Amino acid sequence: MNFTLRQQISDKKLKVLRCPAGHLKDSPFLPLHVDGLMPNERITFDLFVKVRQKEGNSITFLPYWKKGETLQADGLEALEGLGIERLYVDIQSLDHVLAYLNNILCLQDNEGEPTPEKLTLLREHLHLSLYRAFSAPSLGRHIHLAEKTLNRFLGYLQRKPNAWQLVGQILYHDYTLYSHSVNVSLLGLAVMVFLRKTGRESLIMGLAGLFHDLGMTRIKVELMYKTDSLTEAEKEVFRKHPCYSYQMLKSNAAFPVEALRLVLEHHENADGSGYPQGLLLSQQHPFTRVLRALDSYDALTCPRPYRSAFKPFAALKIMQEERGAAGLVFDPAVLKKLIHFLAIT
Ligand SMILES: [Fe+2]
Numbered sequence: 001m002n003f004t005l006r007q008q009i010s011d012k013k014l015k016v017l018r019c020p021a022g023h024l025k026d027s028p029f030l031p032l033h034v035d036g037l038m039p040n041e042r043i044t045f046d047l048f049v050k051v052r053q054k055e056g057n058s059i060t061f062l063p064y065w066k067k068g069e070t071l072q073a074d075g076l077e078a079l080e081g082l083g084i085e086r087l088y089v090d091i092q093s094l095d096h097v098l099a100y101l102n103n104i105l106c107l108q109d110n111e112g113e114p115t116p117e118k119l120t121l122l123r124e125h126l127h128l129s130l131y132r133a134f135s136a137p138s139l140g141r142h143i144h145l146a147e148k149t150l151n152r153f154l155g156y157l158q159r160k161p162n163a164w165q166l167v168g169q170i171l172y173h174d175y176t177l178y179s180h181s182v183n184v185s186l187l188g189l190a191v192m193v194f195l196r197k198t199g200r201e202s203l204i205m206g207l208a209g210l211f212h213d214l215g216m217t218r219i220k221v222e223l224m225y226k227t228d229s230l231t232e233a234e235k236e237v238f239r240k241h242p243c244y245s246y247q248m249l250k251s252n253a254a255f256p257v258e259a260l261r262l263v264l265e266h267h268e269n270a271d272g273s274g275y276p277q278g279l280l281l282s283q284q285h286p287f288t289r290v291l292r293a294l295d296s297y298d299a300l301t302c303p304r305p306y307r308s309a310f311k312p313f314a315a316l317k318i319m320q321e322e323r324g325a326a327g328l329v330f331d332p333a334v335l336k337k338l339i340h341f342l343a344i345t
Pocket residue numbers: 212213241242266267
């Protein structure tokens with residue numbers, strides 16, 4: 001452990017930056033929640049802390065634990081006191097980090113009670129796996145791995161009554177392509193369990209939620225995170241992303257056909273004013289309406305550079321009132337179920 005750094009943070013000579021600021025742009029570092037770390041385990045990658053000098057605005061990533069060190073319980077416990085919720089890993093060591101998390105998941109007692117810590121570990125695994133999947137030339141293996149993690153997550157949700165209530169506690173509160181995808185996926189699983197859908201149906205929703213915006217990787221990052229309003233030409237580019245996602249996933253036998261349809265339809269509106277097909281509610285897959293609502297709900301409840309996050313019920317009110325060219329954008333029946341779901345979480 002870098003004791004000098006720890007002392008500097010403790011003395012407030014360095015300010016720890018708590019959450020990843022916006023999207024990661026060209027940063028070679030990825031966040032890892034400290035709940036994903038296990039005491040007495042040797043790490044096979046460096047762990048960094050994101051800090052700002054007391055004087056000046058420059059943000060730096062400084063090594064906190066070095067590859068080969070064994071994490072001690074007291075060292076991990078001290079992180080909370082230092083205000084460190086997330087550490088960072090170099091993107092080059094992503095495979096080592098995923099192997100480390102996988103090892104911890106295997107050590108975890110799958111049959112036990114779901115806890116926020118266990119679900120956080122699964123969430124972190126899913127989040128970092130998504131970085132690997134979205135940049136991989138071949139998706140098949142990554143879809144299988146994601147399905148395995150989602151299945152494990154689903155098992156926890158199904159095993160304990162009302163365990164879906166835990167999901168609200170572990171969602172990300174920053175808006176990046178990856179955090180958003182994981183949030184929509186986990187919310188989707190939880191809502192489907194709440195609606196007493198089958199495991200298979202829940203998994204379809206989880207997979208669709210995770211990969212629905214894959215096509216965004218074909219859109220320039222500057223456009224994806226643009227804070228000013230989009231021009232008509234930019235909107236046109238943006239509207240292509242469900243088709244891109246569909247094209248990128250359709251040749252993968254690992255991706256279920258039903259989930260593929262949800263991916264293609266996730267921007268369709270109830271009044272037919274959505275895209276790419278302009279489908280009416282009756283023409284959409286019944287789960288499309290759920291995915292459509294969760295996608296917007298997560299976007300509204302996450303802070304953006306140009307506005308704060310909406311509170312859950314304020315977000316739902318906006319959605320209830322949102323109108324397209326010919327009527328309501330969201331299915332009122334789905335919103336009613338979502339309100340019920342959120343009211344008891
Ligand atoms: Fe989308």
